Structures are given as structure tokens and as C-alpha cells.
Amino acid sequence: MTTQYKLALIGFGNVGQGLAKILSDKHSFLKAKFGVDIRIVAVCDLYKGSVADAKGLDPAVLLEHIEARGDLKNFGDLNTDWDASETIANSGADILVELAYTDLETGEPAFSHVKQAMNNGMHISMTNKGPVALHFPELKRIATKNNVQIGIEGTVMSGTPALNLACEMLLPAGIIKIQGILNGTTNYILGEMEAGADYASALKQAQQLGYAEANPAGDVEGHDAAAKVVILGNLLMDLSLTLADIDCSGINNITAADIAQAAANNQRWKLIGTVEKTATGYIAAVKAMMLDYDHTLAAISGATNAITYTTELMGDITLIGPGAGRLETGYAIIEDILSIHKNCH
Amino acid sequence: MTTQYKLALIGFGNVGQGLAKILSDKHSFLKAKFGVDIRIVAVCDLYKGSVADAKGLDPAVLLEHIEARGDLKNFGDLNTDWDASETIANSGADILVELAYTDLETGEPAFSHVKQAMNNGMHISMTNKGPVALHFPELKRIATKNNVQIGIEGTVMSGTPALNLACEMLLPAGIIKIQGILNGTTNYILGEMEAGADYASALKQAQQLGYAEANPAGDVEGHDAAAKVVILGNLLMDLSLTLADIDCSGINNITAADIAQAAANNQRWKLIGTVEKTATGYIAAVKAMMLDYDHTLAAISGATNAITYTTELMGDITLIGPGAGRLETGYAIIEDILSIHKNCH
Numbered sequence: 088m089t090t091q092y093k094l095a096l097i098g099f100g101n102v103g104q105g106l107a108k109i110l111s112d113k114h115s116f117l118k119a120k121f122g123v124d125i126r127i128v129a130v131c132d133l134y135k136g137s138v139a140d141a142k143g144l145d146p147a148v149l150l151e152h153i154e155a156r157g158d159l160k161n162f163g164d165l166n167t168d169w170d171a172s173e174t175i176a177n178s179g180a181d182i183l184v185e186l187a188y189t190d191l192e193t194g195e196p197a198f199s200h201v202k203q204a205m206n207n208g209m210h211i212s213m214t215n216k217g218p219v220a221l222h223f224p225e226l227k228r229i230a231t232k233n234n235v236q237i238g239i240e241g242t243v244m245s246g247t248p249a250l251n252l253a254c255e256m257l258l259p260a261g262i263i264k265i266q267g268i269l270n271g272t273t274n275y276i277l278g279e280m281e282a283g284a285d286y287a288s289a290l291k292q293a294q295q296l297g298y299a300e301a302n303p304a305g306d307v308e309g310h311d312a313a314a315k316v317v318i319l320g321n322l323l324m325d326l327s328l329t330l331a332d333i334d335c336s337g338i339n340n341i342t343a344a345d346i347a348q349a350a351a352n353n354q355r356w357k358l359i360g361t362v363e364k365t366a367t368g369y370i371a372a373v374k375a376m377m378l379d380y381d382h383t384l385a386a387i388s389g390a391t392n393a394i395t396y397t398t399e400l401m402g403d404i405t406l407i408g409p410g411a412g413r414l415e416t417g418y419a420i421i422e423d424i425l426s427i428h429k430n431c432h
Numbered sequence: 433m434t435t436q437y438k439l440a441l442i443g444f445g446n447v448g449q450g451l452a453k454i455l456s457d458k459h460s461f462l463k464a465k466f467g468v469d470i471r472i473v474a475v476c477d478l479y480k481g482s483v484a485d486a487k488g489l490d491p492a493v494l495l496e497h498i499e500a501r502g503d504l505k506n507f508g509d510l511n512t513d514w515d516a517s518e519t520i521a522n523s524g525a526d527i528l529v530e531l532a533y534t535d536l537e538t539g540e541p542a543f544s545h546v547k548q549a550m551n552n553g554m555h556i557s558m559t560n561k562g563p564v565a566l567h568f569p570e571l572k573r574i575a576t577k578n579n580v581q582i583g584i585e586g587t588v589m590s591g592t593p594a595l596n597l598a599c600e601m602l603l604p605a606g607i608i609k610i611q612g613i614l615n616g617t618t619n620y621i622l623g624e625m626e627a628g629a630d631y632a633s634a635l636k637q638a639q640q641l642g643y644a645e646a647n648p649a650g651d652v653e654g655h656d657a658a659a660k661v662v663i664l665g666n667l668l669m670d671l672s673l674t675l676a677d678i679d680c681s682g683i684n685n686i687t688a689a690d691i692a693q694a695a696a697n698n699q700r701w702k703l704i705g706t707v708e709k710t711a712t713g714y715i716a717a718v719k720a721m722m723l724d725y726d727h728t729l730a731a732i733s734g735a736t737n738a739i740t741y742t743t744e745l746m747g748d749i750t751l752i753g754p755g756a757g758r759l760e761t762g763y764a765i766i767e768d769i770l771s772i773h774k775n776c777h
Binding site: 109113116117120121245246247248251252255256257258259260261381383386388400401402403404405406407408409412414415417418421422425429 | 454458461462465466590591592593596597600601602603604605606726728731733745746747748749750751752753754757759760763766767770774
């Protein structure tokens with residue numbers, strides 16, 4: 088038995104294109120093996136244009152078009168003049184895939200998109216940390232009211248199933264502490280500094296490789312990791328954290344001398360996000376820390392991410408995997424859809 | 433809404449007692465948070481005796497009795513003279529928790545127990561590798577025929593949810609290779625040898641700590657890891673492996689000189705289980721290998737286990753966690769029950 092899921096994509100950058108690539112290659116496999124017939128029925132991108140087809144757009148054709156032209160214009164009959172809100176209202180989609188840009192101050196415009204979609208009875212899959220870090224309790228209330236589901240696997244560690252693992256299999260073991268390398272850009276920069284580069288040239292290299300933004304503050308000052316700490320604490324520890332609750336600093340003050348001093352003690356610097364329940368409340372922080380070489384998180388190199396969940400019944404469980412990437416984050420949406428599918432059947 | 437699950441335990445050693453401890457401490461938490469009211473209605477242990485109560489045995493009382501007396505005799509009205517087969521037939525349980533001893537040649541007596549239980553309409557949770565490594569295709573057929581489920585999370589990496597993670601979240605990403613440290617005893621011994629012990633004294637230490645059996649062949653010759661490779665290949669790659677298909681060797685020939693030679697190359701020895709699909713078939717092996725210090729699996733120390741799943745869409749995903757232990761393996765049964773619960777609702 089197969090269930091059809093019709094997706095409306097808001098935003099068609101790397102993640103949306105990664106999702107289209109996966110659906111282009113794996114649509115039949117996912118249908119045959121997991122019973123999900125996943126179709127993109129609308130794409131709306133502020134800059135690239137809007138297309139829709141209730142029967143499903145061919146993801147390979149979308150990608151060819153983007154590669155050839157850089158946008159989704161000149162699609163003939165399939166082009167619409169819908170903005171995001173009209174796409175949500177008119178596309179007939181079952182699931183809103185929210186991939187608009189991240190704003191960690193307001194969560195907009197994504198927050199408005201997902202509210203509208205849920206109130207229209209649509210499920211949500213989003214890789215955008217903004218609305219989740221800022222408004223998760225409200226999103227959950229709206230989802231419950233409308234009997235829809237919210238998938239957020241891609242907001243932490245891209246498609247590495249860190250949230251699903253914890254929600255489905257570790258919560259019953261009692262999660263008492265979460266600690267992780269949650270930002271690949273800073274981990275890459277620290278690795279380059281350990282190999283001899285100074286901060287400025289390591290940052291430049293990260294930018295050239297596409298890891299760091301032109302304005303790298305969100306990564307190097309720890310804000311991106313802090314948003315993930317908020318998400319982890321609220322989702323897995325029933326906290327009501329906001330970004331202001333995170334004791335946050337970054338790697339931008341770490342010098343070559345700091346790196347050398349750590350190495351002299353068989354240690355290396357890592358930017359560590361932590362959230363922990365304590366007798367009196369919680370600790371929630373993002374801090375550069377010196378870890379012994381044999382610490383599990385000290386071994387995580389390059390742009391890889393990792394989270395250690397400390398549980399009451401089983402001690403430490405660590406998951407290591409990609410923290411970013413086109414296919415890797417696109418796959419998070421597939422995981423969200425499969426979770427929606429399981430919970431509906 | 434709460435669903436009641438009545439368990440019959442065959443075997444009441446470390447794992448059964450770990451499960452009883454978890455239920456003693458966490459019964460209300462699991463009921464309130466996850467909707468499962470888990471009760472032990474029968475325990476049958478070849479040596480310790482048999483008890484049953486259709487309303488549910490108090491797990492704390494079971495543990496006190498075992499601690500005080502070493503067995504389950506003198507329980508008055510609750511004692512039965514049932515053997516395993518009669519326990520399965522008479523206890524009124526919904527789930528058979530099969531914890532009898534592991535026999536990697538015949539899978540018995542566990543194999544007969546689980547067949548009888550499934551034919552009686554009971555779900556299965558087992559941490560016993562024997563029947564799973566030897567008879568998994570047949571077990572699946574019997575389960576399908578009877579519309580019951582088989583939980584086997586505890587057969588690999590104890591309660592660390594390695595199988596669930598892969599089945600639920602990584603199969604859709606295309607698992608092309610699985611590689612892991614699947615046996616804690618040998619990993620502990622190799623670590624002690626790296627710290628300077630010779631093989632014989634490291635083995636003796638592992639035995640004193642309870643990691644290795646009096647007859648350590650199953651661990652040090654690689655058979656335990658080989659059984660896990662069979663389980664991983666058959667469950668996750670649709671192979672039909674038997675133990676004879678595994679190219680298996682152990683750590684019993686590794687010398688202090690081998691360890692020193694590896695260290696001179698910035699490497700260390702690890703006993704690695706591998707199963708990989710190839711153009712012409714598969715590779716399935718257990719071998720001691722020298723890994724570079726910066727290899728993810730090289731950092732796994734002591735009795736900890738780890739598995740790296742290489743996926744088509746996301747590259748490497750590694751899960752690290754306990755590979756054994758009373759509560760850790762007892763928790764695997766809780767995970768199995770929660771999976772049965774999810775799949776039935």
C-alpha cells in the first residue's frame with residue numbers, strides 16, 4: 088500500500104535542490120520499500136520564481152532548469168505568480184517544506200508560513216532553525232490544535248538522525264545531559280588552526296569551501312550552535328529556553344597560542360554546546376573548551392558534527408555524522424516525511 | 433491512553449534482572465510518558481525456579497528475593513512447576529522475553545521457545561543472538577504468518593539503539609557498508625595490551641571484571657562479533673548470511689610486538705566486523721585491523737562498542753555506546769516493547 092505525499096517547497100536553494108535530487112534518484116525506491124509516493128507539487132522561491140503542478144513536478148526537470156538558467160522562470164504553463172502564502176493556500180500540498188532563509192531574531196518569514204500551513208491542515212517539515220529555536224512551544228500548540236505534525240530533523244546535524252534517535256529511543260532511558268559539536272564551520276576552523284593556520288586564514292579557507300558565510304558571525308560567535316542548544320533542550324528536556332538563556336561565546340578569540348597550550352597538555356579546542364538538567368534548574372551554554380585527546384568529542388574532525396546524550400539507564404550514547412550538505416540536509420526532509428507517515432499509519 | 437503489555441521472561445540472569453530493575457524504578461514514568469503499562473506476569477529460569485502471577489509480579493520483590501536467596505524458590509502461591517514451554521502456554525503473556533543462554537550452533541532452546549510463542553500469537557523480544565544469527569529468515573516468516581513482531585535490539589550493542597537507528601532512519605539513505613567494534617571484551621583486552629599488558633594477563637583481567645567468560649573463545653576468536661555481522665547483514669542488507677559465510681578471526685594471535693609495531697605507525701589494533709555489498713556479492717568478515725589514530729573507530733576504548741554505517745546519501749553515520757551491561761541490555765527490551773507498541777498503534 089502506498090500513500091501519496093504532496094510537497095510545497097518554500098525556498099529552492101541548496102536544501103531544496105538536494106531534496107529534488109534525492110527524489111529524482113530515489114522516488115521509486117522510497118515508494119517500493121517504504122510505501123511513500125513523494126511528489127513536489129509546488130516550489131516558491133522569492134528570487135528564483137514559482138512553479139506548480141498538482142500532479143507533481145518532475146524533480147529532474149526542476150534541477151536541469153536551475154542548472155541551465157539559475158532560476159525557475161520560463162517554465163511556461165507551470166509558472167505561477169504565487170508568493171509563499173498563495174503557494175500554501177493554492178498548491179493542494181499535504182506537507183509544507185519550509186526552506187526560507189533563517190532569521191534568529193524573528194523567525195520570519197518562516198514562522199508565518201508554517202503557522203498558515205498548519206492552520207490549513209498541512210504537516211510541516213523544516214530545516215530552518217529560526218522558528219524552532221524561537222517559537223517551538225507555540226508551534227507545538229498549533230500543531231496539536233490542527234492535528235498535524237512538525238518534522239524538524241534537519242535543524243540539528245542535517246540529516247544525521249540526532250533528534251529522531253533521541254525522541255524515539257533515548258527519552259525513555261532518561262536524558263540528563265546533552266553535549267555536542269553542533270557547528271561544522273567552527274570545528275573545521277579549529278582543526279585548521281591545530282594544523283598550523285592562524286584564525287584569519289582558517290576562516291578565509293572555510294569561506295572559500297562554502298562552510299562559512301560571508302558574514303561569519305552566526306557561526307564563529309556561537310549563535311548557530313546556541314540555536315541548536317535551544318532546540319535540543321526544548322525538544323528533549325521539556326525546557327522553555329530562548330536564545331537569551333544560552334551562556335554563549337564562540338571561537339573568535341582563540342589564538343594560535345591557545346591552540347599550542349592545549350596541544351602541550353594533549354588537548355584540543357572544541358566549540359561545545361551543552362544543555363544539562365541540574366538540581367536547581369539547568370545549564371545551557373556554548374563555549375570553546377579544551378578536551379583531552381581521548382574524549383569522544385575530541386576525535387570529531389572537519390565539518391563533522393556529533394552529539395553525546397548522557398542517559399540515566401545507559402550512560403553515554405554518541406551519534407556522529409554530517410552537520411551540513413545539500414543531500415545530507417535534503418535527506419532530513421525524507422526522514423521527516425517517513426516519520427509523519429509512520430505516525431499516521 | 434495506556435496499553436498493558438504482559439511479559440513472560442524465559443531466563444532470569446543479568447539481563448532479566450536488569451529489566452526488572454528498570455521496571456521497578458521506571459514503571460510509572462514509562463506508563464505516564466509513553467503509554468505502556470509493562471508487567472512481568474511470569475518468570476521461568478531453568479535453575480532459579482518459576483513464578484507467575486497474571487496480575488503482574490512486583491519486580492522489586494523479584495529482585496529482593498534473588499538477592500537474598502539466589503533463586504526464585506519459596507515464593508509460596510506464586511511458584512509454579514512450569515518449564516519454559518508451559519510458561520509460554522499458560523502465563524497469558526502478550527510478549528515472550530527470551531533470555532535463555534546463547535547457543536551459536538543450534539540456537540536452542542531459545543529457537544523453540546520463540547517459535548512456540550509466535551505460533552501462540554505472542555510478540556517476541558530477545559537479546560539472545562543464537563536464534564537471530566542462525567534462523568532469522570525463518571523467524572520472520574513465522575512472525576509474518578502470525579501477525580506478531582520480533583524485537584532484537586539487544587542482540588547488537590545491548591540497548592544502544594543501533595538496529596532501530598538503522599532500520600528506521602538509515603535504510604532509506606541506502607546502507608552500503610557496515611563496520612564496527614561489536615565485541616567489548618576484545619576491545620578491552622586490546623586496550624590493556626596497548627597500555628602494556630601481555631595478552632594472557634589482559635585476558636585474565638577481563639575475566640576478573642566479568643567481561644570475558646571462563647571459556648573466552650567465543651569472544652577472542654571472533655565468533656560473538658561474527659554472529660553480530662550475520663545479524664546486521666541479514667537485517668539491514670537483505671543478505672542470507674550464515675556464520676559459515678563470515679571470514680572470521682580473532683585477537684588471540686596478537687602479540688605485544690604487533691601492538692608496538694602499530695603504535696610506531698600511529699595506529700592501534702581493533703577487532704572490526706564488516707559487512708559490505710560489492711558489485712559481485714558481499715564481503716562479510718571479522719578481523720583484527722590496524723587503524724590510524726584518527727579513524728573514528730580507533731577512538732573507541734574499553735568495553736564500549738561502535739558501528740559506522742556508510743550510506744549513499746549521507747556518507748558515514750557512527751553510533752557509539754555500551755555493548756553490554758545489566759541495565760544497558762535490559763533497556764533493549766524496553767526499546768523492543770516501545771517499537772511493538774508503536775507498530776501496533
